[in-house]
Amino acid sequence: MAFEGLTERLQNAMKKLRGKGKISEGDLRDTMREIRLALLEADVNFDVVKDFVKTVRDRAVGTKVLEGLNPAQQIVKIVDEELTKTMGETAVPLNKSSKIPTVIMMAGLQGAGKTTTVGKLANRLKTEEKARPLMIAADVYRPAAIDQLVTVGKQIDVPVFEMGTDTDPVEIVRQGLAKAEADHNDYVFIDTAGRLQIDEQLMDELARIKELAHPDEIMLVVDAMTGQNAVATAKGFDDKLDVTGVILTKLDGDTRGGAALSIRAVTGKPIKFVGEGEKMSDLDVFHPDRMASRILGMGDMLSLIEKTQKDVDEKHAKELTEKMRENSFDFNDFLDQMQQIQKMGPMDQIMKMIPGMANNPALANAKMDPKDLEHVKAVIYSMTEQERTEPDVLNPSRRRRIAAGSGRPVQEVNRMIKQFNQMKKMMNQVSNGNMSGMQNMMNNAGMGNALGGKMGQMAMKSMSRRIKKNKKRRNSLRRRRK
């Protein structure tokens, strides 16, 4: 998992501040030292680390974090914002020519992912804007390189211009561009050769291609797994070619984070896309803010929290704790909870970005699609009111009846009851341990360390409201029945 070590160390650094009403200058100094070590260990460029730490410290002092409310959360916010800035603030789109074709030249070391990424980009443009790209095979040093591009072309149904390995790459590009002109292609990709390291001859060849093709975009492809080397490489290529954008590949591997965090700051050139796998669809726009949250191990949770933070209040949390002490969470609440989770949007996408979260059994239901919710509903509607409020009575024969009634397999009914019990158990932990249960769960899931329990409060608040509402509804039902 990418960034795992960095995420853990950053969270640990900030976790120590949690729960402190006030933090001393010494606390801040310790935290900053740990953040510094975390970044260095993740192979972030030394100068970048130095600037980063200084900025965060200055901001923390300047905004009087030490005196304010909830200093831990404020520091997390500052770190998140500064990580975002270090990586470039906002997403930068692909350059586009005012008249066709837009010419995109690739550059990068051998094995960085140029050929694969040409295919991914062409594929993306094809599906997104119905583009008609042409890909030029200008890596003549290995026959296999041309075959590889041809194979990619077939796979995504994009034409490849190639002249074998015996022609000068500059000449190939010249003829390829003429062909694109004749065929009215709107994008031209030039797949170039790489070497194991930067050498003069390669740079000259790339410079000559650049001079001839006047690319709108010179896309440097770097392998995120190579850390500091990626940064040195990027600097080398940029000095020679003045690249216009960077694509960081292999972010699906267990990269430490150094390249992602250093390249923009060192070269001044924006990371435009990231490669996250070997498939043609594994290319994503690079969003510095989302990457920062991901590095902090919060996925998109930060924005989610910002959205809800305003109206979270302690009173609701307390109310819920009381409700849970009565231990009255039942299937009606469960159904409500599911619906609530589903309303929160593309939850599984957010979950996916949080290390460890996707596999957390207590949250397995968060990955639900609408069909699943319908099934859950069907099962719960097939229960009697007694079964819903006293789930302990659900013996095998009742389960079989419910399965038959809802048209769902009995295994699914069992699974759902298990999920329900997990959720209930979690709530008991919360009520007994004064929220620490919830927090433990969040922490186990690799998040929330730095959040000061905001997520917990959030979840409780919405739960509290619904439980209350349900109780009213049920009580009035009961009264009516009597």
Ligand SMILES: Nc1nc2c(ncn2[C@@H]2O[C@H](COP(=O)(O)OP(=O)(O)O)[C@@H](O)[C@H]2O)c(=O)[nH]1
């Ligand atoms: N896991 C992973 N592998 C990638 C990614 N991008 C490229 N690769 C793999 O890296 C290897 C080298 O890629 P290639 O495109 O041939 O690199 P080139 O020499 O720069 O053209 C191939 O095995 C690709 O499948 C990525 O984002 N994730």
Ligand SMILES: [Mg+2]
């Ligand atoms: Mg290649």
